[in-house]
Amino acid sequence: MLLSLKNKIFGYNNSKYENILDDPKSKIGQFLSNFITSLVVLFAFIFVFESIGTNEVTYKFELFVFDAFISIVFAGEYFYRLFNAKEKISFIANPIRVIDLFSFVPFFFGLLSVGDILKLLRLLRVLRVLRLVKKIPLTAGFIKALKDYxxxxxxxxxxxxxxxxxxxxxxxxxxxxxxxxxxxxxxxxxxxxxxxxxxxxxxxxxxxxxxxxxxxxxxxxxxxxxxxxxxxxxxxxxxxxxxxxxxxxxxxxxxxxxxxxxxxxxxxxxxxxxxxxxxxxxx
Missing domain, CATH: 1.10.287.70 (Helix Hairpins)
Incomplete structure (x- = not known):
């Protein structure tokens, strides 16, 4: 079963969509896409919870584990999309993908940083919420129309x-x-x-x-x-x-x-x- 699931995800082949996450007719793809979106929403609540009282110190380990999990998931999604992209340079330069990149990079750089740099990197995690913009159907068209005006x-x-x-x-x-x-x-x-x-x-x-x-x-x-x-x-x-x-x-x-x-x-x-x-x- 796991092997079959692996083949469906990594062996995905469709002339219309580059990966299974973008295929609206794929139950697996839509489940994974919605799961990732739910992680963004959950992160927003955790980010607020972390700022209340001494929660950041009291639940330091639990918050770190969640941050690590969500960063690994986002990183996995990003590199999966990159691997399946036909135009990899265009993929990397795409503003939406830059948002995806910033959703997990601050965590991994934060592991090697201290002091004010660490504080800045932790703050940059809030950019993860921008991933919700991708769920708005008119986003791409709106950005294109902005350029026209x-x-x-x-x-x-x-x-x-x-x-x-x-x-x-x-x-x-x-x-x-x-x-x-x-x-x-x-x-x-x-x-x-x-x-x-x-x-x-x-x-x-x-x-x-x-x-x-x-x-x-x-x-x-x-x-x-x-x-x-x-x-x-x-x-x-x-x-x-x-x-x-x-x-x-x-x-x-x-x-x-x-x-x-x-x-x-x-x-x-x-x-x-x-x-x-x-x-x-x-x-």
């Missing part, structure tokens, strides 16, 4: 930065000589300007001069307008992604799939264009 995003954020920099600079020069002022430098004033333009408003810093308040008011009004432009671009990205996703599904629905070689054929085809298998009503 990169010029629009550049224009919006350049405009945001220009307003932020000019407004904050004026506020700094009007406020810097006021006794007890908190606007002690342009970087600190930029922080205040960013908080103001994004409508967060912590209230830790407020202009005291009339001119400072005037320019602060400009940031209050202009900030939401620029952010609205960014939101509008993002909505267009989502709409295009959703439209492309829907068109893809409609195309697949209109295609006949050959049960023998798994290839797609026109809906009016009677025989597979690849292997010649009779299609009948195979959808």
């Amino acid at each position: 990169i010029d629009e995003y550049k224009a919006v954020y350049i405009l945001f930065f220009v307003i932020l920099f000019i407004g904050s600079s004026f506020v700094y020069y009007f406020e810097k000589d006021v006794i007890g002022t908190k606007f002690t430098s342009i970087p600190i004033t930029l922080w205040w300007g960013l908080v103001t333009m994004t409508t967060v408003g912590f209230g830790d810093m407020v202009p005291l001069t009339n001119l400072g308040r005037v320019f602060g008011s400009f940031l209050v009004f202009l900030g939401p307008l620029v952010l609205a432009l960014a939101s509008a671009v993002t909505i267009m990205v989502f709409m295009e992604t959703s439209r492309n996703h829907e068109m893809t599904h409609k195309h697949h629905a209109r295609s006949k799939h050959c049960h023998r070689c798994k290839s797609k054929n026109p809906k009016d085809a009677n025989y597979c264009m690849i292997c010649g298998e009779e299609l009948n009503d195979q959808l």
